[in-house]
Amino acid sequence: MAIITSDPKVYTIRDYKSPVHNTWCAGCGDFGILNAIQLGLAELQLPPHQVAVFSGIGCSGKAPHYINAFGIHTLHGRVLPTATGGKLANPEMTVIAVGGDGDGYGIGAGYFVNAGRRNVDLTYLVFDNEVYGLTKGQAAPTMQKGLRAKGMPEPAIQDNINPLALAIASGYTFVARGYALQPKGLATLIAEAVSHRGTAFIDILQTCPYYNDLHTKEWYSEVFDHEPRLYQLDDTDYDGVVRDPTNLDEIVAKKVQAMTKSYEWGERIPLGVLYKVDMATYEDQLATGRPTTNGATGEPNLWNRDLSSLLNALR
Ligand code: SF4
Numbered sequence: 001m002a003i004i005t006s007d008p009k010v011y012t013i014r015d016y017k018s019p020v021h022n023t024w025c026a027g028c029g030d031f032g033i034l035n036a037i038q039l040g041l042a043e044l045q046l047p048p049h050q051v052a053v054f055s056g057i058g059c060s061g062k063a064p065h066y067i068n069a070f071g072i073h074t075l076h077g078r079v080l081p082t083a084t085g086g087k088l089a090n091p092e093m094t095v096i097a098v099g100g101d102g103d104g105y106g107i108g109a110g111y112f113v114n115a116g117r118r119n120v121d122l123t124y125l126v127f128d129n130e131v132y133g134l135t136k137g138q139a140a141p142t143m144q145k146g147l148r149a150k151g152m153p154e155p156a157i158q159d160n161i162n163p164l165a166l167a168i169a170s171g172y173t174f175v176a177r178g179y180a181l182q183p184k185g186l187a188t189l190i191a192e193a194v195s196h197r198g199t200a201f202i203d204i205l206q207t208c209p210y211y212n213d214l215h216t217k218e219w220y221s222e223v224f225d226h227e228p229r230l231y232q233l234d235d236t237d238y239d240g241v242v243r244d245p246t247n248l249d250e251i252v253a254k255k256v257q258a259m260t261k262s263y264e265w266g267e268r269i270p271l272g273v274l275y276k277v278d279m280a281t282y283e284d285q286l287a288t289g290r291p292t293t294n295g296a297t298g299e300p301n302l303w304n305r306d307l308s309s310l311l312n313a314l315r
Pocket of ligand 1: 024210
């Protein structure tokens with residue numbers, strides 16, 4: 001869905017490229033994701049000055065340097081609270097948070113869960129390569145127990161997390177998986193996520209040719225019984241969209257279905273939207289009043305009062 005603005009200029013992918021020299025390794029999957037973000041912004045025709053890209057620390061943390069938009073390179077694991085503050089301070093801005101799986105699911109795990117509960121209108125893209133690439137390939141939280149990539153002295157001895165299942169359980173209202181080396185399809189998925197009102201999350205499978213010699217471009221491209229390992233949910237009869245957000249039974253059924261789908265990994269790996277629901281955002285609820293358990297609007301929030309009544313309320 002295109003976002004209509006009053007700006008008559010037609011934006012192309014070039015408008016979102018910055019002149020900053022790129023220091024990612026040759027062949028890194030990050031290039032595909034960067035390309036997809038820029039293509040997605042062009043698809044939405046968003047003026048660069050209305051976009052803010054926040055990042056954490058890691059190879060992916062450099063992404064805002066390469067995008068012509070507002071860019072904020074934050075602290076390790078802290079991208080989501082910083083992006084949340086940015087969106088609440090300037091709700092007119094399109095906010096995109098980016099980071100690696102180590103950044104988001106390791107040090108940032110608490111923020112990851114609580115961002116899902118809030119449903120602020122922003123998009124979170126995780127560059128998931130299963131390793132800490134910037135610090136020479138240690139196992140990140142998505143590295144499967146028992147696997148050993150070439151930067152690891154021993155196989156991983158901890159269980160890996162399932163980011164999609166964690167996102168669904170945490171309350172994210174748009175949960176999807178993409179693949180870095182299919183930038184056109186990923187761009188469309190990113191555009192859909194950015195257009196979603198609420199917190200949209202995409203876990204993006206990303207190749208790291210320097211430190212992940214297990215899940216490589218060749219591995220992701222393998223075919224079994226004439227079926228590709230990576231397949232699009234759109235090509236099946238899978239439907240993860242909640243039609244009636246007031247129907248708790250439907251929400252639970254779609255969440256269970258999406259969680260089950262998120263555990264499909266191996267010879268078949270699904271890509272696309274696993275779960276989607278339209279719910280009131282954090283900003284909506286601040287503006288309209290305290291939500292109640294029965295869905296009715298309660299008293300106006302403190303934030304929604306003028307300054308004198310706010311001061312009176314706090315006396
Ligand atoms: Fe990309 Fe891996 Fe190099 Fe980092 S270390 S830039 S993730 S290839």
